[in-house]
Amino acid sequence: MTDSTKTESLYHPVSIGSVSIGGNLFLAPLAGYTDRAFRSICIDRGASFTYTEMVSAEGLARNSGNTERLMHRAENEDLLGIQIFMNEASVAERCMPLLLAYRPTVIDINCGCPVPKVVKTGAGSALLQFPEKIHQIVSTIKGCCDVPVSVKIRLGWDARSINYRETTDAALSAKADMITMHARTKSMGYSGTADWQALADLKQYVASRAPHVPVFGSGDLFSAEAARRMLLDTKVDGVMFARGAMGNPFIFTDTIRLLTEGVQDKAASTRERTTAMLRQLHLMGEDIGERLACREMRKHATSYLKGLPHASQAKQELVHAATFAEYEGVCSRLAEESRTDL
Numbered sequence: 353m354t355d356s357t358k359t360e361s362l363y364h365p366v367s368i369g370s371v372s373i374g375g376n377l378f379l380a381p382l383a384g385y386t387d388r389a390f391r392s393i394c395i396d397r398g399a400s401f402t403y404t405e406m407v408s409a410e411g412l413a414r415n416s417g418n419t420e421r422l423m424h425r426a427e428n429e430d431l432l433g434i435q436i437f438m439n440e441a442s443v444a445e446r447c448m449p450l451l452l453a454y455r456p457t458v459i460d461i462n463c464g465c466p467v468p469k470v471v472k473t474g475a476g477s478a479l480l481q482f483p484e485k486i487h488q489i490v491s492t493i494k495g496c497c498d499v500p501v502s503v504k505i506r507l508g509w510d511a512r513s514i515n516y517r518e519t520t521d522a523a524l525s526a527k528a529d530m531i532t533m534h535a536r537t538k539s540m541g542y543s544g545t546a547d548w549q550a551l552a553d554l555k556q557y558v559a560s561r562a563p564h565v566p567v568f569g570s571g572d573l574f575s576a577e578a579a580r581r582m583l584l585d586t587k588v589d590g591v592m593f594a595r596g597a598m599g600n601p602f603i604f605t606d607t608i609r610l611l612t613e614g615v616q617d618k619a620a621s622t623r624e625r626t627t628a629m630l631r632q633l634h635l636m637g638e639d640i641g642e643r644l645a646c647r648e649m650r651k652h653a654t655s656y657l658k659g660l661p662h663a664s665q666a667k668q669e670l671v672h673a674a675t676f677a678e679y680e681g682v683c684s685r686l687a688e689e690s691r692t693d694l
């Protein structure tokens with residue numbers, strides 16, 4: 353079999369429990385980034401499935417309006433994974449009525465967040481130390497509804513306590529419908545190299561126990577080529593783009609092209625990037641208003657403009673941009689400057 357024949361089958365539909373999804377290139381949950389404006393932009397550019405950022409189950413149980421806002425769907429978002437975080441099953445149970453009102457396609461359990469504020473409550477990656485809690489949470493949610501449940505874990509707490517097989521067993525024995533692993537430990541945070549060998553091991557492990565349960569890989573997916581390599585080398589069923597999608601929603605179409613046609617696209621042009629960025633800004637404005645959207649957009653803008661000629665001056669100007677018109681001015685000047693560079 354040639355390399356290109358092999359890569360063709362790497363882009364394919366996946367089933368998560370009863371739900372069929374057209375492709376296997378997902379947008380990962382990203383706190384502070386995967387709001388519905390950004391998710392919508394990624395869907396337009398080929399993301400097969402998207403997740404909300406992590407939503408506090410406790411906040412939902414208490415009916416907090418701010419928490420609810422995170423679950424609003426984008427217009428082009430028929431399917432939506434809602435990720436929740438909590439420290440124990442009773443919280444999961446109490447949040448279900450409000451969560452289900454938002455018709456999640458999949459409910460994802462966060463077992464990977466390393467942020468101290470979350471971990472000290474016993475949620476996020478703290479759950480990795482108590483696999484039985486993961487079992488109880490999945491089991492409780494499965495008992496409340498027919499929505500497929502996915503679990504997002506890490507390798508383990510630290511290098512001395514790698515226990516992804518154990519946490520996976522806990523989830524599978526409660527009938528979890530999908531496992532995603534961010535192949536770093538909690539102690540690594542987001543630095544160091546993700547351990548793709550562990551992903552290969554996990555895929556094999558799950559295939560031998562629950563072959564219908566897809567395994568997704570996360571960690572160091574910064575290009576279409578990286579996604580192709582992860583799919584080829586680890587045999588995971590799909591990938592979740594995270595930091596690699598920030599300011600680069602084109603990574604989805606690039607990967608589809610690479611996997612289906614073997615074509616390596618050239619980097620998106622200045623105009624393509626600024627057009628996507630402005631669209632995201634306007635969508636965000638519909639949700640939180642022009643002023644706040646302009647402020648929130650700065651971190652995304654830094655990623656959109658990364659590596660572009662004349663980007664550093666544009667970034668400086670955007671630090672003070674408070675209106676759509678100011679953003680548009682900076683973007684059209686940037687696009688014009690890069691055109692005259694040619």
Ligand SMILES: Cc1cc2nc3c(=O)[nH]c(=O)nc-3n(C[C@H](O)[C@H](O)[C@H](O)COP(=O)(O)O)c2cc1C
Pocket residue numbers: 380381382383384385405406435462463464465504534542546570571572573574593594595596
């Ligand atoms: C700013 C930021 C926010 C994140 N928020 C979440 C989150 O809400 N839920 C979650 O499961 N993972 C979260 N992650 C982890 C990512 O989903 C992903 O697993 C991780 O970044 C590894 O992939 P990468 O190396 O390709 O970026 C976050 C990561 C970053 C950098």
